[in-house]
Amino acid sequence: MESKTAGQILKEKRVERGWTIDDAEQATRIKKRYIIALEDDDYDDIPGDFYVRAYIKQYSDRLGTDYSPLINYYETGELIGDKDESEPSFEGQLEYDNNIDNNTKVSDQDNNNPINNIRNHLPIILLSGTALLILIGVSAIVFFNRPKTSLPTVTSSSSSLVSKEESQKEEPKEEKKEEKPKEEVKTKLEASVEGSDMQVKATNAPNPLNIEISVSNGVESWISVTNSDQENGLVLNSSKNSVTAKLSDNAPNAVITLGVVQGVSIKVDGQELDMSKLADQMTGTVSLNINYKN
Numbered sequence: 397m398e399s400k401t402a403g404q405i406l407k408e409k410r411v412e413r414g415w416t417i418d419d420a421e422q423a424t425r426i427k428k429r430y431i432i433a434l435e436d437d438d439y440d441d442i443p444g445d446f447y448v449r450a451y452i453k454q455y456s457d458r459l460g461t462d463y464s465p466l467i468n469y470y471e472t473g474e475l476i477g478d479k480d481e482s483e484p485s486f487e488g489q490l491e492y493d494n495n496i497d498n499n500t501k502v503s504d505q506d507n508n509n510p511i512n513n514i515r516n517h518l519p520i521i522l523l524s525g526t527a528l529l530i531l532i533g534v535s536a537i538v539f540f541n542r543p544k545t546s547l548p549t550v551t552s553s554s555s556s557l558v559s560k561e562e563s564q565k566e567e568p569k570e571e572k573k574e575e576k577p578k579e580e581v582k583t584k585l586e587a588s589v590e591g592s593d594m595q596v597k598a599t600n601a602p603n604p605l606n607i608e609i610s611v612s613n614g615v616e617s618w619i620s621v622t623n624s625d626q627e628n629g630l631v632l633n634s635s636k637n638s639v640t641a642k643l644s645d646n647a648p649n650a651v652i653t654l655g656v657v658q659g660v661s662i663k664v665d666g667q668e669l670d671m672s673k674l675a676d677q678m679t680g681t682v683s684l685n686i687n688y689k690n
Contacts, residue, residue, distance in 0.1 A: 401475060403437035406461075409459040424455055424458045425622070446656075592674065592680040599687045601689065604647075605643045606640055607643070614659075619654055623643055632660075656678070
């Protein structure tokens with residue numbers, strides 16, 4: 397039975413999948429030089445113990461191999477035998493290879509679902525119906541309050557003046573009715589959690605979509621957001637405890653990578669995600685699939 401280092405196991409798992417270093421970087425959002433350092437067991441090239449542990453966890457999850465013997469090797473230098481290696485999980489085996497296909501299928505299913513189509517057009521139908529009722533109401537008011545031109549008396553003038561004043565008083569009420577449908581449109585968020593990954597479907601989102609990320613006092617976490625102006629990543633701590641990532645125009649999806657999960661808050665279009673389901677994870681990701689407003 398051959399004993400191996402953590403780096404040798406990571407490299408073998410990557411090669412078994414047929415991944416290049418570039419493929420691994422895309423799947424994990426870890427920079428190539430840190431992936432090479434992990435595979436070479438060169439931990440001095442990684443900035444600190446916190447990031448070594450986080451990167452080993454994130455890389456092993458994506459490769460579908462057990463995290464425990466790898467971190468044990470990092471801590472003790474004890475080589476890993478074949479019996480210590482776990483079989484790749486079904487989730488890890490499929491997550492990267494099917495990521496693009498799954499996103500495309502979900503998007504196509506949503507677009508072809510009659511119920512979703514009705515929901516997408518419901519605000520337009522309500523707005524059109526409200527506008528039609530307003531038009532009928534205003535026409536009726538004007539018709540029944542027309543001044544009688546055949547009797548140009550003082551009384552008729554007074555009645556006309558009263559009618560105009562009543563019409564003017566009623567106009568703001570009609571305008572308020574028109575404004576109500578515009579205020580009810582909000583982004584709908586549906587979230588589910590699998591392991592260290594939270595899947596979030598955002599429906600009726602504004603374009604571009606803003607994502608706010610913040611950390612609590614005393615918490616430090618490295619974060620990055622794909623398809624945004626924060627794609628290269630940054631560290632949030634007590635000096636800089638929040639950042640707003642603006643997604644690219646019509647970006648269909650985005651992946652938020654968190655070096656630390658506990659103490660991190662995420663808001664999508666001003667609505668806060670429930671991070672409690674990821675609280676027991678050291679690191680994590682939030683994968684967004686986005687459908688924009690029509």
